[in-house]
Amino acid sequence: MPEGPSLRVFHGRSRRLLGAVVQRAGGRTRQLDVRQLEGRQLQQSQVHGKCLFLGFGRGPRSGFTTDPESVSPTGSSVPVSAGGSGISGNPTPNLWLRFHFGLFGSVRCDEFARAKRANKRGDWQDPSPRLVLYFPGDRFLVFYNCRLCVCGDPRLDPHTDVLSREFDKAKALCALQHAQPVCYTLLCQHHFSGLGNIIKNEVLYLSGIHPMSLGSQLSAEKLCTLLEHVLLFSKEWLDNKQKGIGLKYHIYQKDQCPRGHAVKRAELGPPHGLQRSTWWCPVCQPAEHDAPSRPLD
Template identity: 45%
Template sequence: MPEGPSVKRFQLLTAPFVGQVVAKVGGSSRQRNLKDLKAMRLQDSQASGKNLFLAFGAALEAWTMGGSPSPGPVEEEPTIQGEADRGACSLTLSQEGQEDEVSQLSPKEHSVQRKQETECSVPDAADAAGGIWKWLRFHFGLFGSIRANEFSRANKANKRGDWKDPVPRLVLNFDSGGFLVFYNCRIHWCTSPAVEPASDILSPKFHRGQALAALRQPTSICYTLLDQRYFSGLGNIIKNEILYLARIHPLSQGSLLALSDLESLLDHAVQFSTDWLHKKLAGKGLHYQIYLKEKCPLGHEVMQGTFGPRDGFKRLSWWCPQCQPLVAPEGNDPKSLKR
């Protein structure tokens, strides 16, 4: 799924629409009361880790966010065939080496996603943001994305051999004539954004001391890095890349590593995530050092394994045994550790 830099980019893509009024709502989502967004104003846009939050309020209430909504005629929702002439701007997501626009959910995946959405209810207006705003939380799937003023197009045939464009989960048309399109995401109403800047690797308020304490636990370091309580927005790509940059084996226990090594790892986590965001905003791709590679930059053979807590989710790891030697507990043979 999109990692912190991608979701932050999504937030920046939605930001220009803050202050505008929703003129029409479309999409395949069966989340209840999404149609109620019509005639509401987009009041705020926030990103936290892997989640995007949008706030909506009554269009007639005084808007205090700064600036004023752009006046303009209400336009009909653009068709899939006719929107390309709008002079579109878009940001696409490259997740784990593939483009988001090539993916289309299967009927089974659509069914599961719709079931998840319909199980959630919209909060009463009196319960949301002090009785004024209603918040939507967006959690993106593996190839989730947002586009502004254009729709995603299929660039290859699906498993059935059909060239079908991805189906939008939600389309928000605004009174200015612009629109936002959301793909492959779960949409839930919430009473307020669950923003934890102390754990967000892209936040200026990221708490290094808290993160460092988490890294020093007697746990495989690759498990800790994916724990969103301490590293919100850090995903599998970032995990693999920064472990290689810090020369740390993914299964090394944090409590056995030197403090200087953990501080180096933390520096790489923040710097890599920030650089990745800047590359995305500049429309540049990301060059992997170890992720999905057969050899490391020094020419050594790369190993691959699936690691995760016994009762948790397992994720793929790539590492170089020569550049990233395993630090094992005293008296244990590194080869005996489970992978």
């Protein structure tokens, strides 16, 4: 599922239509009667971790005002903060939608996703949107592969969002020190909102830490290094996304690590919890009792 950096990009796209009134709504979602969105103004877009929140209110039935920051076609002007953005002077939205994206979930602005390959029957069938919001001037927002629901006012905690300037490092370090494998703690959205499986695998490799190392057995220095990699990697991924540069993995889905060692893979997760594919290099990321820590080049 998309991780924090992707959500920021989706947020940037939805912001381009802030102030516009939904003329028509479509899509194949059954989680919502989409007609209730028609005639409402898109007033707010907020992002927290892996969730996107859109706020709608009763707006003017015509007219179109855009947020000055939202006009960039690349979304590059979207600030890195967990806060939302809205229209100054407008009333508080009276209808909020929360979006949670599945694997390959996305938001597009003024374009539909096209089939990248033929299906098993040989048909080139374009992905089917869950929700499409049509605005004046042939503008539209399309939402793919997501769960959506009406929710109350989002209560966001920027202190836990790995892409927020207000991220609370001290609190995060305490969480990492728990006597459980660090690869479980990293995926806990209460402490590391927006951090997903790709970031988990990559930062553990970059820190030279075995995924099953207990946080309580790692030195404070190692945990600080891990935390710095979490923040840096997430930020760089977002910056690259906004420039249209793809991410090159060090370890995720790799057979060999960058130093040429064979990579191991296992499904790891808390008992009775979600097991997630984990890749690690047994040489660069030795278990704590296997070998002394080594500097990573």
